[in-house]
Amino acid sequence: MRGPGSVRRLGSHAPEVATPRMTARILAVFYAFGGTAGLLALLGAAAHSGRSVAIAALAATALLGAGVIGRWGPCWPRAAFHVPVAAATAMIGSAAALAPDPLTAFAIGSIISFVAVDAFFFFRPGPALAHLVIALVGVSGVLVLRGDVPLFTTLALVAVVVALGTVTRDLAWRASSASRDPLTGLANRRGFDDALQELLVAAERRGEPLSAALLDLDHFKRINDTDGHEAGDRVLVRVSEVWCAQLAPGAVLARHGGDEFALLLPGLTGPVALAEVERLTGLHPGIGVSCGVAQHIPGETKAQLMRRADAALYVAKDTGRNRCALDDAAGDQLAADLTAALAAGRIGVAFQPVVELAGNRVIGVEALARWDHPERGAVPPAEFVALAEQHGLIATLGRQVLRTGLQQLTALRAANGVQLALGVNVSVRELADPGYPHRMAAVLAEFDWPAAHVVVEVTETQLESDVAVVRQNLETLTRIGHVVAADDFGTGYSSLSRLDVLPVQHLKLDTSFIASITTAPRRAQLVASIVALADNLGLGLLAEGVETREQDAELRRLGVHFGQGWFYGRPMPADELAGWLAARWVDGAVSIPR
Template sequence: MQIRRTAPELATPRVVARTAGLLTVMAGLAAVALVLGTPGGLDEVPRGIVALGPVSCLLGLVMMRWGHRVRVIFFQALLAIGSSAIGVYALHAPTADGVVALLALMSFVSMAAFLFFPLLWAFGFLTELLVIGAVVVHLRPDVSVGAAVVVAVLVLGAAGAMGVLAQRAATAAEDALTGLANRRGFDEVLDAATHAALRTGEPLSAALFDLDHFKAVNDANGHAAGDEMLREVALSWGPLLPPRALLARHGGDEFSLLLPGHDGGRALAVAESLRAALPHIGTSVGVAQLGLGDSPSDLMRRADAALYRVKSFGRGRSELDAETQCPLARDLAAALAAGRSGGLSVHLQPIVTPADGGIVGVEALVRWTRRERGFVSPADFVPVAEKEGLVGALGAFVWTAACEDARTLAEATGRPLFLSINVSGLELDDPGFCDRVLATLAVTGWPAERTVVEVTESLVEAETARSVHALHVLREHGLRVAIDDFGTGYSALARLDTLPTDFLKLDNSFVAAITTSTRRARLLRSVMALADALELVLIAEGVETPEQAQVLAGLGCPLAQGYLYSRPRPVAELVAELAAVSPAS
């Protein structure tokens, strides 16, 4: 048996106040009855005992009405003082019957102790009551042993009954497998937290966690393995929770998390930290923040909607509900839901050979025209997508649109072009990313061997194990990898021989100075020699003038792109321009 180290979960402030108040009122009425039933009336009863009844009744009524506003420790202190007071009053009672009657009030105290206190403290209080009773009986020889035993049995029985009821009531809101709160317990706390948040203005967020492919674990290894996974999740996440947070098993393989004092952004960070704590267990998470006028069911509905979107786009990540996002994020989410009709599109920028300007490939660049507000720069909306959990959906749109448009361009021109697509670190870190990319290639009919995945040098410097593994997987399926913005970082050189890399894209800030700096031109020649030694293809970005193109051609740079050759344009415009040109030989 696990010793309970905290007060029962049903010992909420209102329950404690009302129960303690009722027991105090009943004890006061018993004291009044004792005074009225004593032979000789008030003259035979000490004034302290006479005052005990009315004072207790008044105190009990006050506690029932306003006691929920004070901390539970107040009631615990009151219980300790009350126990000692009962012993003192019993010792000075005028008759043996009065002693027994007063000691019997200890049964109320024992009941309250097992309701308000952790189990060890409750047993300590019970011991205190029995010691006080034994001392009083010893000092009052007119009290028979039989009567004392009856009182002791009454106190012990009341304590035992309340302890069992309190434990059963507390575990009714507890999940038997994991020891976490169950859905009933979560809903009770959620209801109270929602009312408190709406009253005080404190932020409140909730998250729903779904264990990815849990059914497959059960089917492959049996339900015992699934149960062990659920227990592992509970044990691993419990110590990582912030103060006041409540983690519950919502049902099946779904967990819920309540985060008082956390806005949506902080809640999303907590969700991500919990996911990262169990990298071998895939987890999808939907997060929502309580909005003005929301009910508890509204909050959980929005968290569930966010979870559904995560699972729809491949699982294995977290997403914040769009209703709590900034206006730009909400509009972006709506545009992603609408697809191409939502203002999102892909523009293609040609990649050419500097010697003759012949097009050999294209880079796909996402564009967005926001309804009623016009063009939005990728520098503005891509970071928002990453921050608000929309990068997976944005990446899925870009891959599909880019493959479709590249196929249209290749078929219209007869050119065996390659397609280059930018990928964020968040996408690469998604366990389902590779499967989605390969599925998109299969659906659109675009060949993997003519597809290049572009990653930034900063991502290469981070070199997370999952990201690098994803690049290896994609290369095994025929895709190639390019390091974008090469030359702006400081640590990628040491990793070029170990990372899965096929192309180096030289940053445009590097190219801009090759016509004005002889040292920069010599450095470019050295970088080209390095790329040749490592069997990598160099692509010079940001070529804007004929002079830059001439220098690149003179140095033998294999590939280039920039506004000199073409701006990023819709596929229809490129088709119209290139359709009349004969295919490259």
């Protein structure tokens, strides 16, 4: 879980109010006028010398910088503008130190007022104040050290610049308030449009995906009519706070109007964004939410993107509400490529070892799907698995991963005699097919693979499915000998109360528990409680995401049964796995050195 400050939200602190395009334009103008002011001050100087030549060079550099910023600045990330603002301070201080007389030095030093305006207009209060302090200390220090500029004259300049900074900060705050929803503290429609334009430019420049979503609270009018507008306001605030706490850094959440929210997810493709939005809406089981998601297509305007998201929202409403729909024009070609890859058997499998901590030996591997696209290269699993779910390819993908994993491990078993357990991730859509256990048994019979050495991994939230056939299939798999594991355990919200009746034999503790187990005492205590719970219920407990020796030692101390993660072994292809196992073969078993 991430804190509310992670997501881009207009709250109690003044945000950056200028977009990169506006920032570049303003900064270019200031650089141009600053360079011009430096040349004019120099022309009015009493004498010319080598110092004058150096000042002229600095002024010319400022003018050149104006051209560079004006031309390429709109494409820069916001953080990049700290560099030209700091450079302006350095140039002004240098020119003031080189000035041939005190009047010219003071005139050049007064250009520092541009830095005060820039800093508070472009940046948040903390960085802006840092720029202002550095500029004032630097330039006033230069003027004082010269010895020919009166101290009180320098202090007068400092007072004027501080006043300019204060006024600019107030104006920037007022401007930002026009982009903020007063009830939730989120961006309003205007703020959302500004953020969308900025992220579209960044996505085009970096060649990264960007997805947008519209989320509408179902039957919200009933809340206002039945319980009053104050109750409706409380719902809006609660929803916005929960979503903000869950969103990744860089995401933009806005109140688009009334009971409608808008969300920007940079770096996520349409299918992955759809899965993320479905996760968010699941955080409010008592509130129905209809959602429309669309992925940006290169060359598309922001209006076109939002029209497609709006069309997807109406599809969700027309098909019964309280669901999410994807307008995935951008993913159609990738889905076609995935279909072709599945048909040609081009989906690979990587194996990550699973270690029994007490015995210090490898007992199995988890099969992880891998796809190398001929043009894009390696496609992230989260992306193509979500794509497979969206386009009805998940059963084919799961079947291919299972067959490939069994085929390669069977060859490995024939070569070294090691019988490893194979963990496979199974989608709820596969489990919703009544024939799934029969097909699984047929594949195992083909490779003479014992059912007890196949671990069916189902996410905790999928275990909560109310579909009767899903539960029946899980019970059938357990009855014929398979091990069923609750994957990502600890991320759901209701399965704990049903853990005693769920058809599972193992719990796979989510990586979020392990990341801070050595630094957060309460997290370690929580894991200890889960260990006791698993022991009392006769369940195996596996910790995912173990990356350090310290985490391994703590898990052993707490009594966790199994471990998986890069500390023991990274996902690897079958040929590499064979060598990895051979290197650790000790007395008839694969041992892990402590």
